[in-house]
Amino acid sequence: MSTSTVNDFLFMLAVVSGSLGLFLLYFGWHGKRLDYRPICKKCKFDLHGLLKSSERCPECGVSLRIQQNIQLGQRAPIKGLIAISIAMILFGVVTIAWQGTIMASQMNWLRMAKTSSLIQDLESTNIANETESSRELARRVASNHVSVEEFNSIYTIALARQADASRPWVNSYGDVLELSMLADEASDEERVQILTNAITPTLILMPETTEGELEAMSLGIKSGGVRLGSGGRVALAVELRSFAVDGGEPQTVENPMRATISIFGGSSPSILAQRIPISLEAGDHHIQTTWTIMLVSVEINGESDGNIEDSESRTLATSEFVLENTLSIQ
Numbered sequence: 001m002s003t004s005t006v007n008d009f010l011f012m013l014a015v016v017s018g019s020l021g022l023f024l025l026y027f028g029w030h031g032k033r034l035d036y037r038p039i040c041k042k043c044k045f046d047l048h049g050l051l052k053s054s055e056r057c058p059e060c061g062v063s064l065r066i067q068q069n070i071q072l073g074q075r076a077p078i079k080g081l082i083a084i085s086i087a088m089i090l091f092g093v094v095t096i097a098w099q100g101t102i103m104a105s106q107m108n109w110l111r112m113a114k115t116s117s118l119i120q121d122l123e124s125t126n127i128a129n130e131t132e133s134s135r136e137l138a139r140r141v142a143s144n145h146v147s148v149e150e151f152n153s154i155y156t157i158a159l160a161r162q163a164d165a166s167r168p169w170v171n172s173y174g175d176v177l178e179l180s181m182l183a184d185e186a187s188d189e190e191r192v193q194i195l196t197n198a199i200t201p202t203l204i205l206m207p208e209t210t211e212g213e214l215e216a217m218s219l220g221i222k223s224g225g226v227r228l229g230s231g232g233r234v235a236l237a238v239e240l241r242s243f244a245v246d247g248g249e250p251q252t253v254e255n256p257m258r259a260t261i262s263i264f265g266g267s268s269p270s271i272l273a274q275r276i277p278i279s280l281e282a283g284d285h286h287i288q289t290t291w292t293i294m295l296v297s298v299e300i301n302g303e304s305d306g307n308i309e310d311s312e313s314r315t316l317a318t319s320e321f322v323l324e325n326t327l328s329i330q
């Protein structure tokens with residue numbers, strides 16, 4: 001695709017130059033009056049002194065009683081003006097054609113494509129094709145410009161695509177998935193599937209030590225690359241349910257903190273959710289945890305300014321995750 005852009009000033013200049021050129025060409029062609037002697041308009045015969053005595057042109061015979069047949073003075077084309085006007089017209093035509101070609105190359109052909117052919121593009125092995133077509137399809141889904149059958153096809157492909165971790169993620173599929181959850185098109189099972197496939201969470205363990213003594217550990221989650229949409233319409237809420245140290249009995253967290261983070265497609269947010277007072281010997285310790293992770297909606301048009309707790313959010317999907325990692329104490 002061409003990277004050049006339409007130059008508005010140049011385009012206007014070309015239009016003005018072309019129009020002015022046509023205008024000047026008329027005057028140049030019409031020419032300037034050389035004298036005021038009457039001549040026959042048809043054959044240019046000099047009629048000086050003949051108008052009163054003759055009924056007809058002596059040369060070609062047209063009637064001299066008709067005013068339109070007599071021209072006052074000879075005219076000569078103004079060659080310089082004709083040359084300039086032709087140059088101006090040429091500049092106008094060439095520039096308009098050139099800028100027009102750029103405009104045509106920049107027209108959004110995707111907007112004109114049929115939804116069915118865009119859906120076919122999703123099967124394309126060309127990732128650029130797939131990305132552009134899915135973005136246009138997501139736009140049509142968002143503005144309700146697809147039929148129920150078309151929506152079902154797009155949604156089914158988006159679900160399968162999200163589950164296929166071997167292929168690079170395309171955010172527009174996530175936009176479709178988010179929209180389907182917000183519009184209650186997704187079933188409960190599909191919601192859980194969407195959440196589970198959206199993240200590959202890992203456990204964050206941060207020891208807090210004072211004078212070399214372990215006082216507590218903070219636990220959190222790193223989402224991994226997020227396979228969701230690009231609009232930040234959804235957020236992740238996490239709660240630590242239980243933890244077990246070195247294969248011991250799992251301990252239930254009585255009043256789990258809920259930590260919420262806005263997520264955008266492709267981003268990999270992390271958050272600390274819970275601080276637990278703990279006493280452990282120096283060395284490596286295996287920590288196993290269970291978490292409730294929720295996908296919640298975020299109001300984008302409302303007053304919500306990142307403070308998700310205050311806005312009217314709705315849980316779209318909930319899933320349990322078991323995560324483990326090693327806590328190293330120096």
Ligand SMILES: [Zn+2]
Binds near residue numbers: 043060061
């Ligand atoms: Zn004549």
